[in-house]
Amino acid sequence: MLHVVNKSPFEKNCLESCVRLSQAGSCILLIEDGVYGALFNGEASEEIQTCLKDRKVCVLGEDLQARGIESDRIMSGVEVIDYAGFVRLAVEHPKVQSWL
Amino acid sequence: MSEELQSGIVKKFLYINRRAPHGTNYAQEGLEVALIGAAFDQDVAMAYLDDGVFQLKSGQDTKAIGTKNFSATYRALGDYDVKLVYVERESLERRGLSEDDLMPLVYEDEDDDWEEKPLIHVVSAGEMQKIISESDVLLNF
C-alpha cells in the first residue's frame, strides 16, 4: 500500500498515525508540508528511521524545492522522487491511503 | 442506475475518520458519503481513530453553538447496512476514553431473526493495520 502524508510532523500527528498503522512492505510518501518529516536532524527522524527498516520512504522533490530544503538535509535512505514517480508508486501499489 | 453499477463489482470501502466533530465539518460530510455509499451494494466499514473517536462520544448536544447536531445520524449507520464500525483502542485510551463513553450503535441482523447486535468493535492498532490493508477503497475524512 502507498501511504501519503501531507502534514508537517511538527504540527500534526498524521505521520505518527501513518507509521503506527502502516504495514511492513508498504511505502510512505511525504508531500506538501509532509516533506518536513524527512529532515535528517528533525524530531521525526527517529520515526522515519524505524520505518526505513521494513518500509520504503519517499519524498516529493517538487515540494522540497519549493520549501528550500536541499537534498543534503534529507535523511539517508529516503528517496527523492518527482510527480511522475508519485504516479508510478500509485501504479505499483494496489491502494493509496492519504493521511489527511 | 448506470451500467457500471450493474457490473457486479463489490469492493471493500473503508471510511477512515481521524478528525473531531464540530470544529470542522469533515465528520458531517464524511458521514454523508458513507450513507450515500451504502446504497451501492458495496462492503462498507467505518474506522475511527485519532481524534475521530470523539465523533462517537455519547451525549453530544450542539444546541448552544447553533450547528446541526448530526451525531444522531450515526445511529442510522446500522439501518444503512453498515455492519462494521471499528474504533482503535489506543486512540480511545490516549484521550482518556473507553468504549462506555461511546454512543451505543446497533444493527438488526437479518440472518439472526433481526436480533439487535452491536456495531462498534474496539480493535488494537495491529488489527486496525490489517483492516486498512485489507480494504480496497480508502476514503479519509
Next chain:
Amino acid sequence: MKFAILVNEGPYTHQASDSAFHFTQAALEQGHQVIRVFFYHDGVNNGTRLTTPPQDDRHVTNRWSELAEKHDLDLVVCVAAAQRRGVVDEDEQKRNSKDANNIADGFRISGLGQLIEAGIQADRLVTFGD
C-alpha cells in the same frame, strides 16, 4: 490504469488542488486514464468561474478547465457540498431560484454517488486534502 482523483480543499488556501492537478497531469502524461476528478468539502470552490487571481499567479480553476478540455476529463462538483457553499450551475440556479450561476467550464454538478461510482470503477482512488 484508471485513476479517480478526490479533491477536498478549495484553491489558494491549501495546496491540495495544486497537488491534485500536478498528479493528474503526470498520470495523463504516462498514458493513464483519469476517469473522474471529484470535488468535495471546500473542494467545490475550485469550480467557480468568478475567481480573479493576480496575473502573476496561477489560475487554479482555469487550469482545471483547460486540462479537462484537452483530455476530456470529467470534473464533478458534489451537489450537497456545492449548495452549502454557493457553487451553482444553471439547473441548480433554476431549482433553487437563485439570481445567478457560477460554474466554470468543464465542471458539472452531480451527486455523491459519482464519487462512490468512481471508487468502484477506478483501479486507484487518490485523495488530496488538508
